[in-house]
Amino acid sequence: MNKPIVAWWFLAPALLVLGIFFLLPVLVGFALSLTDYDLYALADLHNLRFVGLHNYWELLHRPLFWAALGHTLYFVAVGVPLSMLASLGAALLLNSPLSKARAFFRTALFAPVVTTVVAVAVIWRYLFNPKYGVVNFVLMHLGMHPIDWLGDPRWAMPMIILFAVWKNFGYAMIILLAGLQAIPQDLYEAARIDGASIWRQFRHITLPSLSPILLLVSILTVSGYFQLFAEPYVITEGGPLQSTESVLYLMYDEGFKYWNMGTASAVAFLLFVLMFAVTALMWRAGEAEAAR
């Protein structure tokens, strides 16, 4: 047997699994987004129409879709940098030679990641209760006005962002911590002998050494944050006034609540295209940075 054929045989199991469980469903999903598959079609396939790009056209003319997209972008644009800063900051603190009880803090900071969203959300609803919540109690003691976190459309999303950052930063923190520990200590030693300040050590040793991991972590975080769903689902149910309804939430409502599978698939594909574009851009930017 010649070499390429052997290679294909080795690839076959992976390709098969990928094809059946990934490629095929995606193709079916795309095909579905070109139809008006819904309850009536479920009852009788004669009620299924091929509608071309009509679902997409309709969505682009729907204010709720644009609102949901706006909320999602807001969440990503504010949440990702915050989350990254929190992860990096926590990782730096944990990695510092001055830090005490490192194992304890590492576990404590990672703990939110492994908690159940629903259970934690219930507690957050109590914390942020406008009348009895601890958060407003503290705000009032600091002489600030209490905030209607759950009822004011302007504040609901910041609360969701805060929740998501708190819940997720530990994951990236662990990866970054591993990256920090892999940086050779002699680089820092040499820099210190040359008289470099802490900031310059960070800027010229830590960041460049960490950049491949930072890129990976930021792509993971961005793609995770684009799929905002569980947090508003359990804390605000998309409200108040649909101010925390995300693109994925819209897809859930359309697909699983109202069974408009055609529309839901179109929403999913639009989100996919958006996420693909954003992460591809990030990848490109990362590669260009590395080449420089």
Added chain:
Amino acid sequence: MRILRAPGCLALALGLLLSACSHPSADTRTLEFWTIGREGEAVAKLLPEFQREHPGIRIRMQQVPLTAAHEKLLTAYAGGSLPDLIQIGNTWIPEFAALHALQPLDAQVAQSSEVRAADYFPTVWATNRIDGALYGIPWYVDTRLLFYRVDLLREAGFDSPPRDWAQWQRQMDAIRVKSAGKRWGALLPTNEYDQLLALALQEHAPLLRDGGRYGNFESAGFKRALSFYVGLYERGDVPAYTNIQVGNPWEEFGRGAFVFYLSGPWNIGEFRKRLPPAQQGEWSTAPLPGPDGPGDSVAYGSSLAIPAASRNKPGAWLLIEYLSRPRVQQRFYELLGDLPPRRSAWEAGALRADPKLHAFREQLERLQPAPPVPEWEQIVNMMQDTAARAIAGQSTIDQAAARMNAQADAILAKRRWVLDRGAPSLREKATIQGRTSRMQRASNEAL
């Protein structure tokens, strides 16, 4: 791989749904019964007697959580794995009837000595009848009316609960003024559609028109209900709170943060459990005030239905008959507080004696159903989202009504197409094949 999760997930789920699963209970002597929410626990306590009467039937119960029930039933239908007997919300029946997922029960009822149609509250019975066929037997009824604080209402200068909207408004204004803003008149969470729906149904203006082809939200009746509803918030009688903001309405009711609470029968049990014994004499229930005189309310409830694919229809019907006996329904009420749908069950025991139930008994004779179209869930959620924006001052009543109509028309577009296409195809098929087209039946739930 992670970035592709959203569409992949959906497509994968669909693939799974569309592939037919094998039916779990092949043995005709087992009876698989799905209940929703807490009903399952209570019904388990009623079953031993049924088992004694029918030792040959082995019942397998499954409790579906309320929040997931609708999706679970739909996916089970799509996957061909519906059980032998289901509990189903009566507002979902049009949808499942359109899917031909349910077995018509007219023949069984005609022969039954236990289930007698005339004994049931007529509106509740009618919600199970789609296009002339009966798809479910009402199991319990559920409606919305006023819970109120007797002591606080008296403090504001009124001895009896309101009979109509004008009185209700006067009472709430008085409560607000006399308590110097410490109390609200009522709590109507802005993310719950039941309250506006009940007020709208009182106007007897159909919410959809032309056999459920178009929205009818710009009718004078609906606009009156909407402006009364939005007006309550504007006057400051009702706080513009969602139920998430309120958190614990029972405790707030006990504290006297509001005097009226528009809610359902399960709250009788909740208030008894959650309020201290000293406060039990201070709250009561009253029928829902209407535009002029006592008004209608929503005809909710759950029914028992037999899926068309059931493997044990005779067994399922026996269990329906057993659970429909007035005596069993009285025990069901004692276990859970669910209100029986038949009048004879109300004639004895706690149901007759409990003064807090009198208002419900009265209200059950004045009910209105929601429009029986499969898209109703989507339409009513859209109605409430739009109304909440009007409450927030983002639109006027007229704008909100127009927006509701436009959105309802968009939601109903497919239904119009199916209906309009269905009519000629029915005529063709009737002459050629001499039988009713499946599709016509699917879409003919006229209002």
